Amino acid sequence: MRVLHIVALLLPLAGQTPVDAQKPPETAAAPTVSQVATKDAAAPISPVPTAEPELSGWVDFGYRWRSGVNGSLETYRSVVNLGEGPKLFGADFTLIDPTKRLFDSMHVRASGWGGDPYGSFHLDAEKSKLYRFDADYRDLAYFNNLPSYADPLLTRGIVLDEQSFDTRRHIGSYSLEMLPGHWLVPYLAYDRDANSGSGVMAFVANSNEYAVPTGLRDTTNLYRGGIRFELRRFHATIEEGGTTFKSDQSLYQSPGATNPGYLTTPIFGQTLDLTSLAAAYGINGTSTYTKALFSSNALPWLDVYGQFLFSQPSSSVHYQEGATGNLYLPSEIVFYQSEQYLVSAAAKLPHTTANFGGEIRPLKRVRITESWLTDRMHDAGNSSSLQNIALTNAAQETAQLLASSLVSDYNQTETNIYLEVAPHLTLRGGYRYVWGDASDAVFPQAGELSGAEQAKLRRTVGLGGVNFRPIQKLLLTAETEVASSGGVYFNTSLYDYQKVRTQARYQATNSLSVALDFTYLNNENPTPGIRYTFRSQQEAASIFWSPGGGKIGTLQGSYSWSSLRSDISYLVPQTLTSAVSNYLEDAHTATALFNFNLGHWGVVAPKLTAGGSLFISSGSRPTSYYQPMAKLWVPMSKHVQAFAEWWFYGYGEAFYPYEGFGTHLGSIGLRYMR
């Protein structure tokens, strides 16, 4: 009977569970009139429509021609680098498995294969609630060879490929997330970044520099895995990871060849040269890291989040070098014929970051956010070296031990208050304080001048913002920062600055939208000896027009004007007199893209895309860069379209006219769709 009493008492309690407006009852609600009217007609909606084809997507392939590069091929390769030949321009496929056996859906994308400078491949597959797999691979060509960048003989008219490289970088990223959507989500990931190629670098001897071939090869592997706990009011992620790094750069000059270097002026009647060189870096690095993140909205009026990150990369290097030639040691005014240089070095960089913050909603129209960040790192390095110089009648050995230290302690706290003045007007005001210390030292200083340096960072910033939507189709936003500093790390750092950004977006009609963007930054450091003034301003407008709902065509266009002026004092090294470094850039940028539906020509309905972009600047480095283009699409059948494309790349430099180029690229190809 007592059991009966208890059951009787519990039944009403169970039944009286209130209906939460945010959490509807599990029990079936009484159907409304509309439901009754429509329920029979409405078939249950399947998550995956059965009518959908299993494989859908497209692939573009064809052939590209390039005209002769009218100008500098080196600059063309540095800026554009597109070649000719058969190409897989792009592909994009989705595969859906109606049986959902191995996966629900799989997406494959690829672009730029066939020797192009940036090929990519992406694959992702997922099975709902079981896994999500992402694979991403890129093959990038890095080429750079611009004499105006660093050629010490340029003024003599000698164009050297100094500081150049011709490499390919392979970047892969693979991740597997298990049980997505569950409260416990384990994941694993692997990233690889490998670079190899050749180039030219300077071998720096005591009194001369010699451009020599270099081989470049480095690889970074990143392994990581973690667990995410995702609950309704609480989340935490714990991740552990590690990397390995290997780099084997080498410099080499065959014995027998004579390299005069940059210094051609004889010293005491003798001309310096390099007759052979073999130098190799053997660099290895490892690191481990820990990442812990959490967030919680434990109370309806409070959200908090935090993170703790710690990494400790380390490296070790064994460098060896042997060189012969007529070399010179200025400190002892002596010529020598060969040198050997051995270095063993190591470095470690413990780096800790912590971040904590939250949002408080004390009133319906008021939100307060607060955040705090600290970031501390300390790079400690040491090296031991041994230099052996073979003089005419003797050998001279010099050993050196050095220790280095680079320390940074950065902190930041920020508060923002958001006030919803009216449903369409929100104001923001806030404050940020940034402080830190940095030091850079090498010991022993050995009488050198830049042995140890320290700097402090102290900055207060006032923050403001407004978000105003006077009508549904118009949105105006603005934000500003006004800062005052009591110390910064570098002469060109932000000091006393004012930053403004405004945006306007207007949806004039269903087929016409315009946007305006304005940014302004004024930074001044009045400290004697620096007197830095930096001012940049940029204004941009864009338009998107699709008359007739895009049936005729569409127009996308944008125009931007930017202005940048920088003046700062510096010391001329040879005289220690003060001078001013000026930089000025005034630039116009425009892009436009017209898509035309050319109507029906018999059974085909071709489409034309035309437009391009231009950049014209004046000031310290006047430059022009044009990229007009046109592309014609002609449908051949339900599944096949033909296309023809034309691009022109034109580049010009007022101060370095020999670096200009102009070239036409033409492509034809087919798109197969299903």
Added chain:
Amino acid sequence: MRNIERVLLFALLGAGARAQTPPASPYVGSETCGTCHEDIAKAFNKTPHHLVDGSDKKGGFDGKACESCHGPGAKHAESASAADIRNPGKLTAAAIDKTCLSCHLNQPTHIGRLASSHAKDLVACTTCHKIHATGSDELVVRKTEAINKQCEGCHLTVAAQFQKPFHHKIPEGSMSCVDCHNPHGSMKPAMTQSFGANEPGCLNCHGDKRGPFTFEHGPVRFEGCSSCHASHGSANPRMLDRPVVQQVCLECHANLPTVKTSGTIGVVPPAFHDLRSPRYQNCTVCHQKIHGSYVDRNLLQ
């Protein structure tokens, strides 16, 4: 006494039975919504949000995915009036975000959200995420070119910077804005991504600049790559801030070696660096390990 107990028992049972009768629910369920909004329902069912209809038993929105954002729909179903349903598209950004974050707040990508400029400028989740995913709109844009196009829609001035001759290959579709930036926010300036735990996101592709070097170049660690490079694009080779290498270097390396008047880091080079000689005009010819050296304290090797 036993009779009283029985009376009480039946009274309590009766009360329980009355309380169990649910009131008319303000919810109608997704199927009802789909009967009128067929296109939206079809497209929506291809997005991950459709899982709410099949599995959100904890949240209580199982079978009511539409109403998890739009609120109870019974009144709207009766009247078919737009005024009778919540339209997140017409709410304030904060209210839209609140709707989304009622489920998505506790996820790792949102750890730095409050510090992001998107949150500060009240850019609502739905600005980038088209929840219904109808037509060409997508819930989560994943294709490189589509991501870039979406970002450029607001960041017009940044898009213009990528038209400069030396730029990261965004216009070419080789990389996307989210390769470098986390649009949900990060603890780093400009919402940039990280490599590993707390190292700069630039190292995801430029692994050879990572170090740690035996002899570091301070600006790289203290202020990042953007202390010398215009990371979106530049008219200057190597995306440098200045067209001439010596200008990049000497603007910081300008302090007298013995007396630190300015309190900044960067000492003027020794006097043998005679800038009148072309040999000394391009600093990186000798100081070629400018990002940091494993071997040489003067960044020569």
